[in-house]
Amino acid sequence: MTHTLNRRGLDNGRPGEEICVLSMIHYQDRNEETAEAMRELARTIIAYGPNNIMGSSVGATPEQIIESAAASGVITAVFTDKDTVGRLVREIKTKDPGISVVLSGLFSDIHDICEYAGLTEHTSNYAVGISGNAALLPDHITLEIATQCGHGLVSRHYIQHVACRIAEGKMTAREGAELLSKPCVCGIVNKKRTEEILLKMAELTSFTEGHEINYAVRQKRKFS
Amino acid sequence: MYIDQDLCERCMDCIPVCPVGAIGIEETKCARHFSFRVVIDYETCVECGVCRRLKKCPQKAIKQVEDIPYPRILRAAFSDPTFRHASTAVLGRGTEEMKTNDVKNEFTRDNVGFSVEVGRPGVGAYFRDLQKVTMKVVALGGDFASYNPVVALMDKSTGALQEEVLDEKVLSAIAEFVVPRDKALKVLADLVAFINAELESVATISVIARNEVDGGHAFLRKLKVHGKVHGYVPYPNGKVNLGIAALKGGKP
Known part of the structure; x- marks a missing residue:
């Protein structure tokens, strides 16, 4: 954490x-x-x-x-x-x-x-953002889920893949949130918030058309 | 990590789960037809273990070698949070930072701590990128936290990492240090500018400060003002140690 x-x-x-x-x-x-x-x-x-x-x-x-x-x-x-x-x-x-x-x-x-x-804050840790080569980062909505795992184990491709499956009606946002919580071994992915973000992603055409979103599915179509 | 080609049925369900996109397709051409196989790129893989832990492969084709050789084992140590660091015996990125400060009191009202996590979020980075930061920390007069696995790889007087680790890639690694409180804002400005200019990858910078006696966030207020000039915005959320360990037995 x-x-x-x-x-x-x-x-x-x-x-x-x-x-x-x-x-x-x-x-x-x-x-x-x-x-x-x-x-x-x-x-x-x-x-x-x-x-x-x-x-x-x-x-x-x-x-x-x-x-x-x-x-x-x-x-x-x-x-x-x-x-x-x-x-x-x-x-x-x-x-x-x-x-x-x-x-x-x-x-x-x-x-x-x-x-x-009845407590007072003892020591605080403040975030001042992401620096460096920002071109390597995914979009801000994907980051809202990806950053829930502090160890970086929730893949951006997996998030986008799941959002696309939801948009295609092949799984619910709740099922998607459950799947995306699995890589995080600390158990701190907020499944409720993730579900809401996935619903937003699934509604956005930028995530369901022509995006890198469904990397695996596109590969499958290409080779099958 | 590798894929046993004798077992893989090329369902490709494992491809999207890799945090660094190391799993992909390798096209193979025979005389008469076009084919492919699913492979893990050895150089890109950071040995985080997600692909295997998620049990996506019904054929159990994703495998790990029996002994990952040094220095490649550092990839697992810094990327797989189930791995306990040999130098600190701490899981995850191997450091307690402010999480136990109500016991160790490393961060006081006279200093400010910094944590620069290179490779985060979800991009990954080579140790050579981390070395740029550690050498900069030395130039800025930072005092490295001793209880951090990065220190075991480093010459603390120069910030240089061991030569043989520089080409190893990890999901992220943290440089932790403290500076006197009156120098902290200048150090932060220099760090942000340096990282924006020099890093191949990305880094998150976080700042650790003791709260005021009444629990107030005086240093956060300073960050908000300072950030307007130096191009950063402190998040409205963060982490707070509640001081509960310090209550035991009526200790102050």
Whole structure:
């Protein structure tokens, strides 16, 4: 989740649309005591019903997610409701796990959550955009989905391929969002927002006609 | 990563899933007819493992060699987030940056941290591009974070990376450093201009600052003003460490 801060498309005009939660044990503090604290923290996060969570892309059960969090020292999830995250953070604070918790989203949302939970922001990470050879980047709508995976594992071609399949009526936007959430091993692709973006993409003729969108399908037509 | 041609049925479902577009068609011509095969371009592939993890291939034709040799193994280390970095024992890009700052207090109110991730988002980059950044960081007087896997490949006094790694391509790699707070805005302006002028690939730049005692974002306000002059706009979203680890046992 190093780069959830670089997510594109979040807007102060749509508060509470997306908040990522991450907890990590500092590498020098990894021991049985902190592993148990992480188990409890993972249980708490799961209980609040995230939109997506680490391990879900490979079909992990809640117990497997909890054990994986304890073993790796990290857990990540994404929520689509600010009030829920507020209650979650307040409960985490009460339990005093002694491990770091990070939120990623609109600073105004995070501030509201901190106020609700009786916390003050400790350290912040600000994104100042993408520099360098911008000609290599895909269009801005594709980036709104691609940047949801901080490790860059959601391929621009796959996003455009899925959008085209939706435009052709061969899958729903919800199914498409589910597919695109799979490459992200941290489980932080916001499936609800992705579904909405895919619907927009499918409606745009620029994505369904003559675009690089359906690379594989075009190749298939060429060779079959 | 490679495709076992004896198993591949050329359904091409794997082609779009590759983040760097390394999977493609190779045309083959026989005397009488035209044919093709699906291949992974060895040079373009960053060994992120997405094609195999997604299990798109019903024939299990996408395979990995038993031991990826050095320095190519660095592609996997910096591109596959399930890979735990040997030098830091951290998954992902191998660094904790501000995520645990309420424990380690590396970022204080006297300094500002920078994280320059070369190759992101979804473009990929060669280490030679990263080296341009690390050498620039030295010129700017930055102090590299020691707990980052890039440092293990680098001469910290010059920013030069090991010669043998320069032609390895990764999805992204992060240069992390701190500077005194009073120099941070000048460093940022120089970095943005340098990266725009010199990088073959792209990079995301992010800035880490301790919040004020009341949780306020004083440095973000400075960035907003500074960005108007230097051609960048800070995002309305970002990442915030809530300081919960520092609460344990009543620690300040």
